[in-house]
Amino acid sequence: MTAPCSPATTIIGLEVHVQLLTETKIFCGCLNRFNPEEPNVQTCPVCLGLPGALPVMNRRALELAIRAGLALSGTIAGTTKWDRKQYYYPDLPKAYQISQFDLPFCDGGWMDVDDADDGDETQASRIRLIRVHLEEDAGKNLHDETQRGRDSRIDLNRAGTPLLEIVSEPDLRSAAQSRRYLEEMRLLMVYLGVSDCNMQEGSLRCDANINLELVNDDGVAIRTPIVEIKNLNSFRGVEAALEYEIGRQRQEFAECGGVYADSEKQTRGWDADRGVTFAQRGKEDAADYRYFPDPDLVPVQIAAEWIEELRTGLCELPAARRQRLVDDLKLSRYDASVIIDQGRDLADYFEAVAQRCGDPKRAANWVTQDVLRELNDRGQAIGDFAIDADGLAAILARIASGDLTTRSAREVFTALLDDDPEGEQVTVEARIDEIISDRGLATIADSGALEPLIDAVIERNPQAAADFRGGKQAAIGKLIGEVMREAKGADPQSVRAALIERLSS
């Protein structure tokens, strides 16, 4: 007895497109900026594909691409070249895209993706890459959405934007893992400063190839035909489209029993509104791109010294940094991931705070909870945050030294956040002192200052005092709470000690 359509293996490979953050386009001097409001202003004869215009490679685009290739552990080619990929589409003014066919600038490589997103026992999967190559982006067709047959329009501002294509092996095994791969890719590219990976603006896009290996009624493992889902432009979209496609392929398999009339690769689109993939074109239009070396561009020699220089100049990569936070700063894997996944600026902020306050664990708690909550509430980036690393480190240092309770520290934190940024400029230390003294938050550690308060509280709560004296340890909690409310800067440990001493006397 075999289970029909028993779940077996999901096989996914992603082609990720990343727009590079160059000043100018890849083959001309036009500005490389997202600018949908003013169509066709960032254009010239070259990116308009006018007769006679010629491309010249932007070396900066290659530099960013090599940095990305190195960060992905790929092998950078000593010689690379440009090829024409030919197809007709209105957003492609030359009717060919300058791309790289058989000699991409980067071969192989890999990226590790954590298998689960919590716990310290996380395992990582290594997703191998086939290649990384560089190409020019196309323009954008603006279709009339009213369906009233009006003309479509074309915006070529985007035409010629440098675009990195990162092609993975079919090593991904689930929709969720594919999403994590894409998230990790985005993080890496942003860390490297090679792209802003702004998915709304299309600077990170992805095509997914997916099929399943399923077992038929006779126990024979059969692979479903590969489906390429084009133009996924959100993390949720990638995951949802792949989940949908897994279900669809399984269903189709159940219906046909693994006997396909057509086993050719199929291209499907993703309709995010309806949450379905849909057939885009059949194999009868299967494109022959007629690749050939672009005679307008010369082969590119990449000097080994240059590669080494770029390799040396790479920043610490997110995966390594995450590991260091765990190994050296003794953070939990979860905290380390939360910090690293927020991007380089937040990680830098955290490390500065950790180093200056001397307590990475406390710094991690504050950054992952208080700071992130405030950033989310305010819709701010860490760079715009009112409390800089020195400020937070100063607050945390005072907790460590016993000058502030955690609760009072939160009040100082909130007060600093509410400070008028245009207000009088004083050092953060001075400002913290000010807040502490204004609000009476200084820790009252000496029992002399506490004594009158303790006496008054005991007097007001005779029952609780009697219960404690009678052996009910828990009764002291109520008394501590009251003292603490009265003495803002009091340290709960000192209060407890003083109360016990008083009640025991």
Add this chain to the structure above:
Amino acid sequence: MATALESSATLLDQLTDGQTTSLRLTQDCLDRIAAHDTAIGAFLHVDSEPALAAAAAIDRRREAGEPLGLLAGLPVAVKDVLATRGQPTTCASRMLQGWVPPYDAHVVERLRRADAVLIGKTNMDEFAMGSTTENSAFGPTRTPWRLDCAAGGSSGGSAAAVAAGMAPLAVGSDTGGSIRQPASFCGVVGLKPTYGRVSRYGLVAFASSLDQVGPFSGDVRGAALLLEVLADHDPRDATCADEPVPAYRDQLERPLDALRVGICRDHFTEGLDKDVDEAVEAAIDVYRRLGAEIHDIQLPHARFAVACYYLVAPSEASSNLARYDGVHYGARSDDYDGLVDMYCRSRGEAFGAEVKRRIMLGTYALSAGYYDAFYLKAQKVRRLIQQDYQQAFTSVDVIASPVAPTPAIPLGSLVSDPLQMYLADTYTISANLAGLPGLSLPAGFSDDGRPIGLQLLAPPFQESRLLQAAAMHERETQWHLRRPPLAEDSS
């Protein structure tokens, strides 16, 4: 009176010492165009008013004692394959009829800066594909020597314009002989520079790895002068060489000592017209008399050149011409149903037969399953041809040969036989495949009065040597002083 029939050097002298003005010279060219171009068909666009205005402005600057550029008011005709800001650039195709580029080709910028007077755009085979200018969508160009014969091509208009005195200098482009062959048919000097010597920026591409811009002139000195203006390192063309540009004219009078002239005997076999054979042999005798050594050389792969060329060039052309899709500029069919139909009809209606033929050849050669056997193999053969020349130039300084198997051919004689038309490129295309500089210079006439050219080839970036060798022949023969009867009539 100074006319554009004079040499450019003479005209520059006359302009300098005030015997003539740029305005008068320009007007003389315009008059000749008005008188003869209906018959010849050299121009697709005559830019009369702007040319006269530019000439007058240059004259004023000369009077004011301002320094002028190298061309200092000489009219120059430009092949309609080069982008000219504000002037139509059609490539003699309905596809680009009415298209006015928003930018100047690099060489057009250079011409303007050198104070050339851009007099108009010259006729050509559509997108430079052809050898007679009969593939122009706007009518053929006839050689001023014989109005029933073709001016050659594809730069037939530029060659004819110089021969007829409609401009003392003209610019053409050469992908497989398109400067040298019409120069031969029209009895003028034409030079195809080394690939990379002149920027291709703004040269509407036919076959990018073969195309090169070059000068036409009535004499060698004029070609040297115009090449000095055109040649330049242009960072906008990645294939443009960063090589210093010699002052070509300074070397001209100096004969080359112990010149070694290479002859490939395979060039003088069946299919070569008797008059051409005799003229070329006579030219070689001239060099022999001047003390040159004549050496036989071997070019073992030359016999594959036509086949190789007609794979490489159409392949690149099929890609370069894909952009003419009716979407962004150029012709769009009036009547279509949907996007694909718009592509098909626009291209089907606006391209001529030869362009379509080459697009189909090239598309086929680049198709999956055929690429290795055609395009890739052609590239290998191309390297072998290059090596043949490298080898040959170890023992000779220049290689002499016919330019074309015949003098100017009667209009219509080959239009229905494209293969014969392609085979007639046999002497010129190797220079493009190997990237070498080549020059065609007047070397006599057929019995019935059609001009015959001699081709000289030199190693890469040896344009100076080529011009010096040509000047040696020119001084001895003076063929270049003959003018077509038609042109003399109106002076």
